[in-house]
Amino acid sequence: MAKNTPKAIRGTQDIFGSDAEAFSHVVETFERVRKLYRFRRAEMPVFEKTEVFARAIGETTDVVSKEMYSFEDRGGESLTLRPEFTAGIARAYLTNGWQQHAPLKLATHGPLFRYERPQKGRYRQFHQIDAEIIGAAEPQADVELLAMADQLLRELGISGVTLQLNTLGDGETRGAWRAALIEYFSKVRGDLSEDSQERLEKNPLRILDSKDRRDKMFLADAPKIDEFLSDEAGIFFEEVKSGLDAAGVEYKRAESLVRGLDYYRHTAFEFIPDEGSAAADALGAQSTVLGGGRYDGLMESLGGPATPAVGWAAGIERLAMLVDLEKAQGNDHWVVAVVPVGDAAYIEAQKIASELRSNSIICEMAFRGNVKKRMQKAAAAGARFSLIIGEDELANGVVTVRDMATGEQATMRRNWIPQGVFDLFFENDAAKEQGDEVAPLSERLRANS
């Protein structure tokens, strides 16, 4: 290790190789799916006045005091690297007059920052994809948002993950339920874990997802949100559920799924790995794959008009851990390596490489070392065919085609590139689809040799 080289910041990561490919695949899939639902792309600054996040999240929580990356700029203003997308999007919505586009479907992705202790699937700089529908009070917005999330996970090939769905009701419902929970847990206060005794003061809803055995025995008999649900809130939830049924989105009611912050109303949801699934093993204690809810109270906390909104976010790194890269790279096999032999052949090889790439064929040029090294490079690049060009080929106006799977070789007329290469791949794929054997290479190239 280089002694004098600065190290990366704690909790940051350099992503490379198959991890980087999986990461990129998640983002590309998100971009494709969000367009299907006509969510519009937005880019926001990665930092804002600290106030934006402090007011959105609520000054009281230690989230603000301890877990944000805040600093003073040269003018003495407190700035914060964004710990989430929603507050910045809300600020942008209000300051840019995006009300005129309401209901506005927005999608974005990028880095976020939280000053936390790193652990499995949890970093100080991490990355999320994010989707929001702003200015829509209708349950249909929740359904559309969830349908997109569900389709995204399916297209990523992620299985063993279930949508956990709950309602927090409207403001009235939430207040009554909260009061009932405080009353219930206060009676058994002395038997709760130390952490939960503290939660009773600061954040009573959170007792419901305590991991402590001492708390768990009281959870079954705790007051249920349904007992306090107002008629309006009950109807809203029913409409979300029937909409999800119609959209073919499977879900499970999760009565104890809560949100700590007061501005959350109605729908709250998380996609969580099923117990014992491969996904659960892969993610450790950080199990939520995608989560969100309706935050009808947020805009007002930033000084805007009451504006209903619903959204979700998902960690790209976590999704990337669950992606099956083999499947993800299904179309990446049209790879060719061009292998020049001798200096004279290099110029012609470079022309060939350019022609192939211009025609969307993935091409690696092996230009270093002896022929053996170049063939090794070709194989390492995953080439299905190598195009070898040396003095003989130059003289005869051909290239030598090598099938890297079978070792067969035959010549192809130089001026048949790139069409001839395209044909080889096309025939291979067609044969594979039909379950047929392909003819020997020499036969396939006879007409063009």
Next chain:
RNA sequence: GCGAUCGUAGUUCAGUUGGUUAGAACGCCGGCUUGUGAUGCCGGAGGUCGCGGGUUCGAGUCCCGUCGAUCGCCCCA
């Protein structure tokens, strides 16, 4: 913020109760061989053992501190 485990070539690791010159595999570079990879042979480079201090005749090994990693707790917007 708290707890546990761990830091040795580029990577994954071995390294005996503290003992001479710290090893292997893979990777990398070169040669056999600029005309053949997946599947040959030969050679080479690369480490102040995370960093600092201590104990000792002697520390990769033991002790303290520190930084980092991993896993969990708290928190989770």
